[in-house]
Every structure is written in structure tokens, then in C-alpha cells.
Amino acid sequence: MSKYFGTDGIRGIAGEELTARTAFALGNALCRLRKRPLVVAGQDTRTSSDMLSLALAAGVTAGGGRVLRGGVLPTAAVAYFVRRCGADFGVVVSASHNPAPYNGLKVFDGDGFKLSERLEERAEKYFDEYAFAPALACGRCAQLPLRGGYVDFLASCCPAPLAGKTFVLDCANGAAGEFAPRAFQKLGARVVVLSRGRNGAKINLRCGALHPARMARAVKECGADAGFAYDGDADRVIAADEKGNIVDGDRILCVLAADLAARGGLPGMLAVGTAHTNTGAERWLAARGIRLLRTDVGDRYVSEHMRRTGAAIGGEQSGHVILSAFSTTGDGILTSLRLAGLAAREKLSSLAAVPLLPQCTLGVRVRDKVRVLGSEGVRAAAERAGAEAERLVVRASGTEPVIRVFAEAESMRAASAAAEAVRAAILKEEG
Numbered sequence: 001m002s003k004y005f006g007t008d009g010i011r012g013i014a015g016e017e018l019t020a021r022t023a024f025a026l027g028n029a030l031c032r033l034r035k036r037p038l039v040v041a042g043q044d045t046r047t048s049s050d051m052l053s054l055a056l057a058a059g060v061t062a063g064g065g066r067v068l069r070g071g072v073l074p075t076a077a078v079a080y081f082v083r084r085c086g087a088d089f090g091v092v093v094s095a096s097h098n099p100a101p102y103n104g105l106k107v108f109d110g111d112g113f114k115l116s117e118r119l120e121e122r123a124e125k126y127f128d129e130y131a132f133a134p135a136l137a138c139g140r141c142a143q144l145p146l147r148g149g150y151v152d153f154l155a156s157c158c159p160a161p162l163a164g165k166t167f168v169l170d171c172a173n174g175a176a177g178e179f180a181p182r183a184f185q186k187l188g189a190r191v192v193v194l195s196r197g198r199n200g201a202k203i204n205l206r207c208g209a210l211h212p213a214r215m216a217r218a219v220k221e222c223g224a225d226a227g228f229a230y231d232g233d234a235d236r237v238i239a240a241d242e243k244g245n246i247v248d249g250d251r252i253l254c255v256l257a258a259d260l261a262a263r264g265g266l267p268g269m270l271a272v273g274t275a276h277t278n279t280g281a282e283r284w285l286a287a288r289g290i291r292l293l294r295t296d297v298g299d300r301y302v303s304e305h306m307r308r309t310g311a312a313i314g315g316e317q318s319g320h321v322i323l324s325a326f327s328t329t330g331d332g333i334l335t336s337l338r339l340a341g342l343a344a345r346e347k348l349s350s351l352a353a354v355p356l357l358p359q360c361t362l363g364v365r366v367r368d369k370v371r372v373l374g375s376e377g378v379r380a381a382a383e384r385a386g387a388e389a390e391r392l393v394v395r396a397s398g399t400e401p402v403i404r405v406f407a408e409a410e411s412m413r414a415a416s417a418a419a420e421a422v423r424a425a426i427l428k429e430e431g
Helices: 020-033 049-062 075-085 117-124 149-156 180-186 213-222 249-262 279-286 299-309 332-343 369-373 376-388 412-430
Strands: 009-013 038-043 066-072 089-093 102-108 141-143 166-170 190-194 226-230 237-240 270-274 291-295 313-315 321-323 359-365 391-396 402-408
Touching (some): 020 102, 020 117, 038 075, 066 075, 075 102, 075 149, 075 332, 149 180, 149 332, 166 180, 166 213, 166 332, 180 190, 226 332, 237 249, 249 313, 270 279, 279 291, 291 299, 299 313, 299 321, 321 332, 369 391, 369 412, 376 412, 391 412
Parallel strands (some): 038 066, 038 089, 166 190, 166 226
Antiparallel strands (some): 089 102, 226 237, 359 402, 391 402
16 A cells, blocks of 8 residues: 555645655655656645645756646646646646645646556655755746646537526636636636635635535526536536536436437447446446446546546546546546536436436544454444445545445435444444
8 A cells, every 4th residue: 555645646634644845755756757857737726735836846846857837727737738748747736625724746647647556656665765956957947838728628628609508617716716717708608606716725615516505506596507516626526407406426427428429429338437326327328328337436547447448438426527538537627518518408407317326425534444444343234234235335535534435225214224334333443
């Protein structure tokens, strides 16, 4: 198991688990993975992101690499600019959907994909052994050119003009605020923007993809055609239809997969989901000739499985959706524009009418995730609960000291009972 990297980069409370030293070490380690690399760096609006971004740049330049600093950028924009600028790596300083005290470091390779576990392990070996270039061979920092090109790219991905349509956008006080409204307006849409601030202390705070209720209410109040709520780094999105009903990542996956199939753009009639993807979504896709492939929870695993199978779309219930024809990673703004283009022609409530099974997901904070998951008591409880549910998944969070318990059944009562039984066993093990 990696010492620093989880399933989505390095995460922790800024200044405690995640320090400037860690950011410096990561930047410096990239200079050991590739000599004198070019690194695109972006960040979200968190208060600690400036500190970590500067430390990262110091580590790269100390090792002889060059940095293109993009300032506040969505995660997917960094992947986009890595490819556009011919960079060797991209790094995003963001903890995505996590609360403001947290921060993180996500790394992309030169192709715009999340850094492989093999390269993460190699990088970690250099974290305590810095490389310093001679004084006149240190790298330099420059501003990332043509940041506005990302808005043009996003607009080009929308399948239809949006003139005369209204959309509510909740930007989570994060990286979407500068880009999502501009992309929608470029296509002629009227936008109602929520939580567009850049106060890093308020990122994801009762807003955005984790709290979409306010956005959904605004859709009804404004008579909007749809609404979209992003998370702090805009790599995920949760939607609401014109009636104010929430459209989660499973339904988004279904809508976009069906559209691709109708356009002849779904190779092998495959879509990639995770262990949490709703069985109802799987059945809905199957009725349309689309086969759902499941992988572990985490967008990096979805992406890797898409590359292995040639699938054009993959996603998670949380709203990470990857459309390989357009992007190498989850892009919430791009996803919302694809949905908006469809909603401009047919009501989203009709498109997203996918019957889903009841699910219950619980998070239990623990001291030692590995020990708890290996406990005989917890495993026995999971086996008993799994026999009563349609599906049961017990896993360690890749970004927090939390065990996540997921249960799906034909009724919410049965799903809740299964998840609660496992949670009780975890709490007993924790003492």
C-alpha cells in the first residue's frame, strides 16, 4: 500500500497530513521520473491551495523542471492543457469534494491520464531524497498561456445550441465558477449561477455536487430547463431535471450512453460503471442493448477499464463521468454541456426516467481501515447482511479514514438494515 497516494492522489488536512514539504517532495520527484520535465499546475480555490501550489512549483524548479502555472483551474482543464502544451505531467492542487480544511495533489501523465500506481510508487521513493539542479540550471515558472481556450473547447463539445434555454449552475465556490457560466453563455444560454465565490473557506460548504438540493429548488423557481451542481474541482456533476428532480451519476451515465449508442458512437455497446452502479441502471442499459462492465470504485479504475476495453463512456454514481472521445478524465462541466444539449431538444425528466433500486450508503470513521476490514467480526457481519441484500460492498475510502458500507435491495428498509448491520459490527470492532 502506498504511503502517500490513495485512490485519487495525495489527500489530507492541509498543514497536518498534507504539508508544503509533501508538495515540494512531489514536484521534485517528478524531476526524477523525467529529466527536466514540463509540468502544468492548477489549483482550486481553497485557502491552502496557494501554499501547496507554490511549494510544488519550488520542488519542480529546484530539480531543474519547468512549471506552467494555470491558477484556479478545473481538474479536467489541467489534463486538457497537459496534452495541448505537450507537457510531461500535470498536477492539480485540490481535495475535490472534501471540506475546505482538506487539500490534495492529483497527478496526470503526459497523455492526460491519472498517474499509474507503478509511477506513484516510483515517485514515493524519491520523497526523502531531493534532487537539486545547479544554480544556473534551475527551472523557471511561467503563466499558462491561452487559459480561455478551455472555454472554447468545452463549448465545442455541446451537441446543440442552447439559445433560449435557461440553466442553473452551482459552482460550489470552486474551480467551475470561472469556466462553466462562460461556456454556457457562449452557446447562447441564460444562466443562473449559485455559489460562484472564490472564498476558499466556503468551497463545497452546503453547496455543489454533495448538496444539490438548493440547485434543484432554484431550477423549479426559475423555470429552468435543467440545473447542474459541480464539486470543488469540477470533475463531477449532479444534475436536476426541469421538475427539480435530482439526476445522479448513474442516470447521467444511462442518458449519455444511450445518446452515444443512437449516434453510433458506443464501440462494442459497452459502458463502464463501478461496484456502486445501480442495478436498475444496469437493467435499463441492457434493455437497450448496452452492456455494463463493473470495476472498483474510483474514477482512475473506471478510466483504466475503459482503456482496456475500448469503452467510450464510464462513470460513477457520484457524478464522475468520462467521455473518452472528448477527455481523458472526469469533466463535470463537459458532462453538463452534453446533457444540456440533449435537454435543449427533449425534457431531461423524460431522458433520465431510469428506475433505480433503493440504496443505502454509510460512512464509518475508523482509526485503522486495514485492521477493521480484516476483522473476522466485520467480515462475518458483511456475509450475513449480503445474503439479505441485492448487493453489498464494504470498502475503505481512498481519500479519508473511513469505511464505506453500500447496500442495495428491492426496498429501502432492506438496504438500510443490511448497511446498519455492518456499521454496528465496525463500531463494535472500533470499541
